[in-house]
Amino acid sequence: MAQTLLSFICVSFTIFVISTVVESRSRARMxxxxxxxxxxxxxxxxxxxxxxxxxxxxxxxxxQAQISLATCLSKARYMKTYMIMLAKNLNKTxxxxxxxxxxxxxxxxxxxxxxxxxxFKELQQMGKDGDENFMWHESNVQTWVxxxxxxxxxxxxxxxxxxxxxxxxxxxxxxxxxxxQLTSNYLALFTHFTxxxxxxxxxxxx
Numbered sequence: 001m002a003q004t005l006l007s008f009i010c011v012s013f014t015i016f017v018i019s020t021v022v023e024s025r026s027r028a029r030m031x032x033x034x035x036x037x038x039x040x041x042x043x044x045x046x047x048x049x050x051x052x053x054x055x056x057x058x059x060x061x062x063x064q065a066q067i068s069l070a071t072c073l074s075k076a077r078y079m080k081t082y083m084i085m086l087a088k089n090l091n092k093t094x095x096x097x098x099x100x101x102x103x104x105x106x107x108x109x110x111x112x113x114x115x116x117x118x119x120f121k122e123l124q125q126m127g128k129d130g131d132e133n134f135m136w137h138e139s140n141v142q143t144w145v146x147x148x149x150x151x152x153x154x155x156x157x158x159x160x161x162x163x164x165x166x167x168x169x170x171x172x173x174x175x176x177x178x179x180x181q182l183t184s185n186y187l188a189l190f191t192h193f194t195x196x197x198x199x200x201x202x203x204x205x206x
Contacts, residue, residue, distance in 0.1 A: 028053040035064060038192060039185040048185065061193035066123060068189050069145070072182040073116045076152070079175040080109050086172075090163055098163035105155035112148030119144045123190070131201050138194050142187070149183045152176065 029046075032053055036045035048071050052059055059067065083106050090099045119141045126137045156176050164172070198205065 031058050039188040041181045041185055044181050045185045061196050065190045065193045068186040069120050069123060072186050073120060075179050075182055076113050076116055079179060080113055083109055101159050105159050108151045108155040112152045115144040115148040131203055134203055
């Protein structure tokens with residue numbers, strides 16, 4: 001009898017734990033889904049944020065923006081690495097014009113990575129040095145991220161016909177598309193964060 005009771009208690013406890021975990025994950029997914037509704041690429045947004053929800057609880061709007069921008073920066077650096085490899089190959093196998101176009105594009109991408117890195121530092125500072133500086137930081141972040149994306153997109157489109165194979169073109173296009181999607185989502189989450197912050201702190205947009 002005692003053994004049967006103990007088994008029942010163990011089974012009941014296991015069911016309770018599993019139910020609690022499932023319910024917690026369900027709430028986390030619902031929360032992330034609701035935060036990503038305002039983005040242009042919600043599926044990508046959910047994939048970006050969901051892993052951090054399970055580890056850190058429900059992230060604040062600012063943390064969501066930080067996670068999104070950090071992911072964007074990681075992909076931009078990954079693309080930069082790939083472009084460096086292509087530039088080295090072009091330098092060995094193609095004419096000087098093809099290599100020069102790639103080198104100039106790579107410089108723009110490198111500048112863009114630096115701008116996104118600076119934007120991340122600026123984002124971390126927002127709200128820490130007084131509300132009077134909040135909108136200044138906000139403007140800097142929006143300008144730097146948007147400029148980085150525009151410059152990278154323009155230069156990549158300009159080199160796709162210069163001594164690059166079809167498979168390399170497809171890889172470049174896929175990677176720049178991913179960066180575009182992440183940037184678009186970041187700007188939406190960033191706008192959500194700044195809007196809520198300004199409203200809660202009584203900061204009026206001039």
